[in-house]
Amino acid sequence: MxxxxxxxxxxxxxxxxxxxxxxxxxxxxxxxxxxxxxYLCREGEPxxxxxxxxxxxxxxxxxxxxxxxxxxxxxxxxxxxxxxxxVPPYRWDFDAxxxxxxxxxxxxxACLRGKxxxxxxxxxxxxxxFVPELVRRMQAARLQSLNLYGxxx
Amino acid sequence: MTAARASALAxxxxxxxxxxxxxxxxATIELDPSALPYGRLGASPGQFNMLYVFGMGESAISVTxxxxxxxxxxxxxxxxxxxxxxxxxxxxxQTLGLxxxxxxxxxxxxxxxxxxxxxxxxxxxxxxxxxxxxxLARRQLYGRVLLLYGARSPDDIIFRPELEKWNGPVEVVVSxxxxxxxxxxxxGFVTGLIxxxxxxxxxxxxxxxxxxxxxxxxxxxxLERGVPEDRIFLSMERNMKxxxxxxxxxxxxxxxxxxxxxxxxxxxxxxxxxxxxx
Numbered sequence: 001m002x003x004x005x006x007x008x009x010x011x012x013x014x015x016x017x018x019x020x021x022x023x024x025x026x027x028x029x030x031x032x033x034x035x036x037x038x039y040l041c042r043e044g045e046p047x048x049x050x051x052x053x054x055x056x057x058x059x060x061x062x063x064x065x066x067x068x069x070x071x072x073x074x075x076x077x078x079x080x081x082x083x084x085x086x087v088p089p090y091r092w093d094f095d096a097x098x099x100x101x102x103x104x105x106x107x108x109x110a111c112l113r114g115k116x117x118x119x120x121x122x123x124x125x126x127x128x129x130f131v132p133e134l135v136r137r138m139q140a141a142r143l144q145s146l147n148l149y150g151x152x153x
Numbered sequence: 154m155t156a157a158r159a160s161a162l163a164x165x166x167x168x169x170x171x172x173x174x175x176x177x178x179x180a181t182i183e184l185d186p187s188a189l190p191y192g193r194l195g196a197s198p199g200q201f202n203m204l205y206v207f208g209m210g211e212s213a214i215s216v217t218x219x220x221x222x223x224x225x226x227x228x229x230x231x232x233x234x235x236x237x238x239x240x241x242x243x244x245x246x247q248t249l250g251l252x253x254x255x256x257x258x259x260x261x262x263x264x265x266x267x268x269x270x271x272x273x274x275x276x277x278x279x280x281x282x283x284x285x286x287x288x289l290a291r292r293q294l295y296g297r298v299l300l301l302y303g304a305r306s307p308d309d310i311i312f313r314p315e316l317e318k319w320n321g322p323v324e325v326v327v328s329x330x331x332x333x334x335x336x337x338x339x340x341g342f343v344t345g346l347i348x349x350x351x352x353x354x355x356x357x358x359x360x361x362x363x364x365x366x367x368x369x370x371x372x373x374x375x376l377e378r379g380v381p382e383d384r385i386f387l388s389m390e391r392n393m394k395x396x397x398x399x400x401x402x403x404x405x406x407x408x409x410x411x412x413x414x415x416x417x418x419x420x421x422x423x424x425x426x427x428x429x430x431x
């Protein structure tokens with residue numbers, strides 16, 4: 001069975017991370033398994049984790065009265081779940097539900113924030129990975145909102 | 154016998170064999186090619202025809218059918234303007250004028266031996282359907298083949314039975330912008346599928362068709378992955394009228410989309426894509 005360091009080293013989000021840095025953040029990480037239909041996080045709850053998705057698919061949802069759960073994005077293998085752990089007041093803004101079996105690495109947010117505060121180089125390396133991901137998702141959300149496929153002839 | 158083909162400006166009346174609804178806005182029309190010279194169209198994937206609804210006007214529509222299948226001509230179109238709305242109202246047995254085929258096709262030869270990433274948005278899947286058929290007919294010539302398809306909602310997906318059939322020899326991934334309960338596929342703009350798609354960027358050919366904004370971002374997504382500019386191809390849509398490069402309606406910088414396109418290598422047109430004046 002692979003150690004957590006090896007699992008982290010293989011995840012695309014942490015590509016290029018030094019062995020030492022991986023070893024430091026591995027102390028905050030744990031393997032998790034979620035069965036189909038279970039939730040990795042719920043809107044409004046403390047965002048005390050962020051996740052590297054290793055296997056499976058997750059839907060991001062918000063609930064609307066009389067409409068139920070509205071899915072606005074799906075995430076899959078090689079992607080990350082969660083940025084709310086970075087931004088006070090550290091609460092989830094949506095639900096994340098496992099579509100099928102999901103395997104993930106969960107990072108303890110307080111632990112990781114503490115390590116980033118103690119070692120700004122480490123924090124900067126992490127931010128260099130989070131910011132492009134955030135920009136990509138923001139651009140995708142903008143395009144999604146434009147209803148491009150509905151434009152008239 | 155070849156008079157109709159020789160005159161690119163004279164539409165040849167073809168009989169409508171069938172018409173089927175793809176989604177609320179789109180339909181596929183099947184034409185009988187027997188009135189064409191040699192009884193076949195002879196188009197390549199990516200080319201288009203000018204379809205003439207008599208008494209209404211003409212519209213440039215990409216070839217949707219399998220280009221190796223000579224017994225029928227298929228065109229999928231959105232019925233959103235007067236001509237295409239009239240086309241949608243045609244019934245089997247009626248006639249539709251056809252000029253073509255015109256334009257450049259997808260670079261199927263350049264893709265041989267390489268991975269192929271096909272990115273389609275909305276009705277943009279229609280001009281790429283012949284590519285998939287060409288790949289399936291000679292699957293061994295290509296490496297990994299991915300079809301990343303984005304639609305507005307599950308109800309807007311076109312060619313749904315075929316997408317399911319293609320999945321296997323082609324890795325088909327569909328993502329919708331707006332999901333409804335019961336949809337268990339991907340949700341999000343189609344470009345979001347690119348960063349994690351599995352292909353060898355240095356040995357990949359990308360073929361993109363959809364709304365122009367989507368194509369720009371999809372091309373950027375492939376560039377970010379390391380696909381060379383000259384191996385990314387886009388099918389452009391402009392106001393094509395004559396289809397022979399004479400009238401100038403579809404001028405796109407120094408090119409005419411009808412004559413020099415509609416398929417262009419990205420490195421040839423990337424600077425034009427952000428020019429608002431054209």
